[in-house]
Amino acid sequence: MLRIEKLVTRYGSIEALHGISLSIGANEMVALIGANGAGKTTLLNSISGTLSTSGRIEFEGKDIQQMKAAHIAKMGVLQVPEGRHVFPGLTVEENLLVGTVASKGMRLKPGNNSEDMEMVFAIFPRLKERRKQLAWSMSGGEQQMLAIGRALMGKPKLLMLDEPSMGLAPIVIEELFEKIVEINKAGVPILMVEQNARLALKVSDRAYILERGIITAEGKSGDLLHDPKVHEAYLGKTVVRVKNKENVGKEDE
């Protein structure tokens, strides 16, 4: 489906990705793991076409590296960015409808989208209850569901999720990840960036580990989960103590 070769992305004179190669197969769920600043979000934005890159990005055999973001989205490569980015002043329903631009283009009337809408509501029933509510007023978990639902309305051929668990309560994360697995089982390949390495490795088929702009390890998620090096670096041997009290619970909702 997606093949990336020797991808280099720069911010001005600073090189953030130094030649990444990666591939995603049909129906696969692939996790991308790495510390803050490793370049995970940069990689997703490079694929989405919101950053200029060099190297080769191929999707379904077509070179998309030079294409504009809107065009890449229309091909079915849809990203749910970090921090959700719902359209705050639109209702839940309007947000979902705007998601159909990827599959159906700009138009005066939305047309009939009830089938897709029901499909999204079947996965996230909470959205149906809140369909007339403005997106900004929803909780963090609901916004994340909306952001994923909006991407599904665009009929993704590849779904990229950036930190879907960020800022959510553990119980909400559990529910959300069940849904993500459900979406993947329905035939949508997923590339997931996740800080919560243990969770990401548990639900994914394969994983890549990104460190300072290069891929340092890749393999089956199950193998990586038990790899002592990965264990030490990302899953942690000891309990991490929270030193700074101010940061506790700051992210929540």
Add this chain to the structure above:
Amino acid sequence: MFIQLLISGIAVGVIYGLIAMGMVLIFRTVGIMNFAQGDFLMFGGYFAYTFNQMFGLNIVISLILAALCMGVIGVIFMRTSYWALRKAQAKAIIVSAMGASIVLREGARHIWGAIPLTLDRVKEGSVVLAGATIQWQYVAIIGIALLMMLLVYFLLEKTFIGNIMQATAQDQYMSSLVGIPVVVSIGLTFALSAVITGICGGLLAPIFFLNNTMGTMAGSKAFAAIVIGGFGSVPGAIIGGLIVGLVEQFGGAYISSTYQLALIYIVLIVFLMFRPKGLFQEKIQEKA
């Protein structure tokens, strides 16, 4: 006298309201105040003049054609004054809009000359209502302005393309990720803004005369309307415009026509002192 002033105040007020609405549409989309908005008013007036006086077309048809021309001007303005600078600091875009304002003003003088011009009224004559003589043009202005406000509301809130334009205004990065060609969506917003402001020029010209600096004054009154109504709010812009129009007309008649403009700014200062956020606030809020 009172009824006459009330009607003319409302008529001038809805015009300021429409100009302010045009500014707010652009402000919400790109985050800057367009200081060339008043010049859209002037240019629209000149286009209407061209079709009406030079080609001899009916005034209503002239206004519609002028509106279409203004749509094109809006898109050109967006491409030349904003798009290249979209990732630059806001002040760069503001300066670029000021530059465009000078280009439009001096360009108009080159094309149409510096002598004040006039054009046909939508309806000549006047009507007597409760003892007051009211010019039909004021009634026409109020009617057409209300119609345009309704059309803009319908377009933005009830059509899909309007939702797409709102989405682009709220989050350009995300819009491109769902497949919206951002340049098209922003171009449409600028076109809409230039259209509603341009029609006002054609409506005002028979009353105040057309000259190439009329936009500067109208633009600053519209800016006052935005501050009074609440920055970024569409209903606020309209109510703010009405307040400015009524203050101007009543103040001019009962207090002093010399201090008309000063009165508007006094009201503006009072608002800034006691209600700096304006009458209306945006519907989107930060979550606590």
